[in-house]
Each structure stands twice: as structure tokens, then as C-alpha cells.
Amino acid sequence: MQPYVSSFLVEAGKRGHRLVIDDLIITYKYNIVTAKIHAAGLCRKRFGHTPIIFIDTTSPNWRASDVSKEQLVFHELCHCILGKGHNPDTLMNGNFASIMKPSGETLYGAVLNHFKREYYLDELFNPKAEKPAWAQVNESATSPYTILDTLFYDDFDALQIEEDSNLIDDNEILIDSVKYKDWSLGANSVVRRWVVNGHLELESFERGTYTIPFNVHIPDSIDFEIKTNMVIPGGKAGTMSFYWGGSSLKDMFAMVINQDGNVSIGQISHGVVVAKSDVEIFNDVFNEIIIRKSGAFYYIFINGRLIDNLKFEGLNGDLCGFGVSGQSSEVWIDDVLVTHIQRPKPI
Numbered sequence: 001m002q003p004y005v006s007s008f009l010v011e012a013g014k015r016g017h018r019l020v021i022d023d024l025i026i027t028y029k030y031n032i033v034t035a036k037i038h039a040a041g042l043c044r045k046r047f048g049h050t051p052i053i054f055i056d057t058t059s060p061n062w063r064a065s066d067v068s069k070e071q072l073v074f075h076e077l078c079h080c081i082l083g084k085g086h087n088p089d090t091l092m093n094g095n096f097a098s099i100m101k102p103s104g105e106t107l108y109g110a111v112l113n114h115f116k117r118e119y120y121l122d123e124l125f126n127p128k129a130e131k132p133a134w135a136q137v138n139e140s141a142t143s144p145y146t147i148l149d150t151l152f153y154d155d156f157d158a159l160q161i162e163e164d165s166n167l168i169d170d171n172e173i174l175i176d177s178v179k180y181k182d183w184s185l186g187a188n189s190v191v192r193r194w195v196v197n198g199h200l201e202l203e204s205f206e207r208g209t210y211t212i213p214f215n216v217h218i219p220d221s222i223d224f225e226i227k228t229n230m231v232i233p234g235g236k237a238g239t240m241s242f243y244w245g246g247s248s249l250k251d252m253f254a255m256v257i258n259q260d261g262n263v264s265i266g267q268i269s270h271g272v273v274v275a276k277s278d279v280e281i282f283n284d285v286f287n288e289i290i291i292r293k294s295g296a297f298y299y300i301f302i303n304g305r306l307i308d309n310l311k312f313e314g315l316n317g318d319l320c321g322f323g324v325s326g327q328s329s330e331v332w333i334d335d336v337l338v339t340h341i342q343r344p345k346p347i
């Protein structure tokens with residue numbers, strides 16, 4: 001914990017606050033429950049006693065990355081040292097206004113949204129800090145873009161075959177080898193990947209993360225949009241993911257969504273962190289996912305709602321994919337569309 005406590009003092013100092021911490025205990029605690037909910041950390045202050053910060057180092061907030069650790073420790077230090085309470089305010093783009101938010105999201109990660117750190121630290125030591133320009137988002141799921149080119153498309157619908165077609169008689173062969181691009185389909189005792197009834201299915205029978213990879217070449221210099229539809233079908237527990245821009249499974253960018261509405265975004269190797277935890281995720285119809293890169297930013301939407309705006313960072317390769325994680329889970333995917341887009345020029 002010490003590096004984060006030291007860094008808290010440094011960041012306070014940069015902003016004109018000379019803090020001294022000489023009476024504080026920070027200790028490990030598993031399964032912290034406060035106000036009937038699980039928490040990753042807790043500050044306990046009682047008159048006449050040394051304040052204690054409990055941190056659950058098994059929590060996702062501690063384990064995800066160095067920056068999520070920092071936010072957790074800073075949050076508890078603000079309770080215990082600065083005497084701050086929770087602040088549920090949000091910015092214009094829906095991001096929380098303060099690290100003192102009441103729930104467990106990570107406001108900045110190591111990649112894509114690291115640029116937000118400066119504002120959040122300013123806000124801790126100066127609650128009147130100016131609202132950041134990056135929170136003023138005028139982008140919607142239906143913003144008017146022109147499609148210049150289709151880079152990838154699959155609707156997973158079987159080819160319409162003429163009655164008298166003598167091309168191929170066997171539908172099975174057609175489905176497996178002709179229509180569905182290069183999807184690596186098949187089944188074994190731990191995972192099943194298949195196209196059926198006009199969609200792609202990925203089902204796992206054992207604990208773990210399983211993927212269906214595919215390749216799309218997206219030049220770094222263009223604006224683009226990835227649009228797809230995903231659902232964890234009724235009653236199943238688990239997590240569905242979309243990956244893009246990787247050279248291998250290790251450096252892909254990732255968007256991870258669980259059935260409870262926790263949405264995490266980041267890069268596999270840098271710890272994917274929870275960006276939003278109150279998104280309505282359907283389990284009976286497909287959820288529409290949009291990852292749009294326009295200019296210097298990504299805009300991420302689920303079911304038409306802006307989830308986050310992030311800074312675009314160069315893609316590492318053409319590898320994309322879908323994933324499922326959990327004990328034994330399943331995800332269905334329909335309509336994958338990747339387009340080169342252009343924002344209409346103002347006249």
C-alpha cells in the first residue's frame with residue numbers, strides 16, 4: 001500500500017496541499033461488507049482511535065491494475081485523511097464526477113482512458129475543479145456518419161439456394177465451409193462454436209474463457225465503427241466479450257460485459273477495468289454494441305446508451321474475436337459489421 005500512500009501525498013503536494021499522514025493503519029481484510037454490499041475497501045474512523053483502512057486484495061479493484069489499486073487506496077485515504085464522504089454526481093458523458101463515487105467502477109485505466117486521471121486527482125484536492133472538456137460529448141449511437149467502405153460483414157444467415165441449384169445439395173456442407181467466412185467452428189467436450197438459426201453460438205462446458213477469433217484489417221488512420229449484437233441467452237450466468245485490434249490474444253483491446261450489467265473496457269495485458277456497472281443488459285433479445293472511432297476518440301454504446309468515451313490508441317493487429325467466460329456459459333452473436341466511416345462535414 002505504501003507506494004500509493006506516498007503518491008497520494010505527492011499528488012496533494014502538486015496541488016498545493018501539504019499533507020502529513022502519521023496516524024493511520026492500513027490492513028488487509030477479506031469479504032468486507034458495508035451497508036449490506038461487498039466493498040473492496042473501507043475506512044473506519046472512531047473518535048480517539050487511529051483510523052483504519054481495510055483493503056480486500058482479492059477484489060477486482062485491487063487486482064485489475066496498478067491504476068485501479070491507486071483509485072481504491074486514494075478513495076479510502078480521502079475518507080480517512082481528508083474526511084470526505086461519497087459523491088454520486090456524474091459528468092455530461094455519464095462518467096462519475098469524482099473518485100469519491102459510491103460504487104466500484106474504475107474511472108481511469110492504464111490504456112484508453114488514462115488521460116482522465118489528471119482531472120480526477122484535481123477534483124480530489126479541489127472539489128471546484130473545472131469540469132473537463134473530454135466530458136462534453138456530442139455523440140450518439142445514431143450520429144450521422146457516412147459509410148465509405150465495408151471492411152467486414154457477416155449476418156450468419158444461410159445462403160438462399162435456388163430449388164434447382166446443382167451447386168451443392170448438402171446444406172450442412174454449405175453452412176460449414178462456404179458461407180461463414182473463416183470462423184473456426186466445431187465442438188469438443190469443453191467448448192462448442194457453431195452457426196445455427198442465423199447466428200453464431202459460443203458455448204463453454206467448463207470454467208474458463210473461450211474465444212472465436214476472426215481477422216479484420218482496420219487502418220489506424222481511418223475513422224471506423226464496429227457494430228455487433230450479443231446476448232447471454234436466458235438464465236445463464238457469465239460474461240461475454242468482444243475483442244479487437246490485437247496481434248495476439250495477449251494485446252487485444254477488449255470490451256467485457258456480464259449479465260448483471262458490469263461493462264469493462266481496456267486491453268488484455270493491462271487489466272480490463274469496470275467502466276460502468278448499471279447498464280441494462282438483455283437476456284432475451286440481442287444487445288447492440290457499437291465501438292466507434294472518430295478522430296482522436298472512441299465512443300462506446302450499448303443498446304443506444306453511451307458507455308464511455310476513450311482516447312484512441314494504435315491498433316496492434318487485425319485480430320478480433322468474441323469470448324465467453326464463466327463456469328459454463330453461452331453467448332450468441334449476430335450481425336458483425338465493421339465499416340470505414342466519415343462524419344459529415346459541416347457546410
Ligand SMILES: [Zn+2]
Pocket residue numbers: 075079086102
Ligand atoms: Zn467509500
